[in-house]
Amino acid sequence: MQKKSPHATLLVVDDIIETLEVLERNLTAQGYRVYTAKNVDEALQVLKETPVDLVITDLKMPGVSGLDLVRYVRQNLKDTEVMVITGYATVESAVQAVKTGAEE
Numbered sequence: 001m002q003k004k005s006p007h008a009t010l011l012v013v014d015d016i017i018e019t020l021e022v023l024e025r026n027l028t029a030q031g032y033r034v035y036t037a038k039n040v041d042e043a044l045q046v047l048k049e050t051p052v053d054l055v056i057t058d059l060k061m062p063g064v065s066g067l068d069l070v071r072y073v074r075q076n077l078k079d080t081e082v083m084v085i086t087g088y089a090t091v092e093s094a095v096q097a098v099k100t101g102a103e104e
Helices: 017-029 040-049 066-076 091-100
Strands: 009-013 033-037 054-058 081-085
Touching: 009 017, 009 040, 017 033, 033 040, 040 054, 040 066, 054 066, 066 081
Parallel strands: 009 033, 009 054, 054 081
Antiparallel strands: none
């Protein structure tokens, strides 16, 4: 029987490969099981195949935005938490993320 890890399973979504690599490396070093996706389409595929405890998503990405992913998770995966990260922070974007369902 496989021993269950006490750490959560995470999905990190960001269109910048270097950001994905840094977050994956640091979170894995802390004992988390980490999946990565370069865009929302890849993230949705992971979410269909793998239960995750937390989605960490970039806010601004080409095509479908991180807010759209937050909406999807809130509507379809009630037990999955969401954290939004961004390099383009404004008060407006933070308020919108929280209203959409990201964690405060």
